[in-house]
Amino acid sequence: MPRILRIAAAQMGPTQRADSRAQTLDRMIALLEQAAAQGAQLVVFPELAFTTFFPRWLLTEAELEEYFETALPGPQTQPLFDRAKALGVGFYVGYAEKTADGKRFNSAVTVGPDGTILQKYRKVHLPGSVEPRQGSRFQQLEKRYFEYGDMGFPAFYGPESWGAPVMGQLICNDRRWPEAWRVYALQGMELMVVGYNSAAYDPNGGDTEDQGLRTFHSQLAAQANAYMNAAWAVAVAKAGDEDGSGLIGGSCIVDPNGRIVAETRTLADEVVVADCDLDLCAQGKEKMFNFAQHRRPEMYGLITSRTGAEKPARG
């Protein structure tokens, strides 16, 4: 019996600091309904989807609080969960998590069509810095506002109605790190879902990467890691201009050959859908990337024994 899962990438356009939570949630529900109307069974939203990308601002503790969820669903997010359950649609969504003991994480969950949370994930690869850059209008303070994810890379099963795929979740910068994909693939991962907010350019000036190159990087990472792990990948942006700082789009659904089968064309709210045949993973997993036959872990020691790069001694 074929295992074909219809997935929607629900790209979001920009969310400004001044936008209300209700306004943003309404946009998400509208995207969910568009996806459901096209028959999607799983809808993938971006990282930190409920708000603007607040780590670009140096915030007071009181300001910071507004961006975090102490429960999911909570009062401000419940309508999305309710509408999804009513439609029988599952979703991935990124959010800022504050735990009961006061820890903060950049997190995501995948929710099943019955409204239950299938698996939470906490971002491991936090970019940016702890201390603000002096004299910069825009910051990247993820290392200040969040703790490093403490759950590892926990693969999980989607429900039977999705074909019970082994799934993985990543968040934004994680997708550029092949280690993260590989740890999931070593658990048999067939479908990776990942949301992101990625700068379209250096908002303070100073480097050489324009929006086209950054979008290329984002898609290249999704495509190659899907191929090298024989998995489907769905990577979804929050895009466009947020309060003067640009974010790339380029949301895409990638097959296990690394080919983009659907991608967004705008920097706004936009849904694209694809039928993902989960059994297309089998050829790669059984032949080229048959890990049991071909991997040589005894040669990979530096990957876990060394963090930073160290050049060899000069001869």
Next chain:
Amino acid sequence: MPRILRIAAAQMGPTQRADSRAQTLDRMIALLEQAAAQGAQLVVFPELAFTTFFPRWLLTEAELEEYFETALPGPQTQPLFDRAKALGVGFYVGYAEKTADGKRFNSAVTVGPDGTILQKYRKVHLPGSVEPRQGSRFQQLEKRYFEYGDMGFPAFYGPESWGAPVMGQLICNDRRWPEAWRVYALQGMELMVVGYNSAAYDPNGGDTEDQGLRTFHSQLAAQANAYMNAAWAVAVAKAGDEDGSGLIGGSCIVDPNGRIVAETRTLADEVVVADCDLDLCAQGKEKMFNFAQHRRPEMYGLITSRTGAEKPARG
């Protein structure tokens, strides 16, 4: 002072079983001279460049012997080394190595402009099988004919005249394994050289990957691993029809952004050249892929502790 190294990808067209060693070496010397005439300082040849891709045949011990080098340079390869030294050009070349104690490896060396071997590498990721596939005209018997590489992934310095880049070497299938690239990048690798012989289609029929898709896979792996490791990559094919079995081309020189800056257009002997600014690696190594700041090895344990994929328990 800028560190700009002019590199040639010296793609080779097919080499038939009946071709003489001298005939093939003459082609290699012609490619070397073409590259040198264009100012190349380093010329990258394919995997197993001196012969046909013999692991496609089930051979007797006596037949097998003819394909192996017991010394490098040796009587049949010395003219290439001599000509390169006379031209002041270095090169990477893949060959079948037989050691004094009778071990066989799928190996490569990088040779400096003064003719000295800078570093040897022995292929770690051997594809194929030990036992021949019954009833198949063509085999893939690398696991039968070669032992797994036993040198790890030894990074080394190119000479001062090349800008002293930290270099890595891979062979063919290795390039699809992100672990191999990462172990080199953890040694500061700025330039990866890799030769390959990759099937253009299943010569026995039976799978779904055509020549276009396989060429795409090959370039995708080189591009993404170059980007994710902030390094230049030069990937060079033996291409075309060898005794009825097809090999992809698609040789390319890739910058640290993952962009192809030069690529071959044929399946024949063909040289393409690019000026590779080694300092273009710095931005990636210092920012996005600053390993010391951003890697989280404590989360990567499965990469070294597990060989094959194991699915999670069903809930």
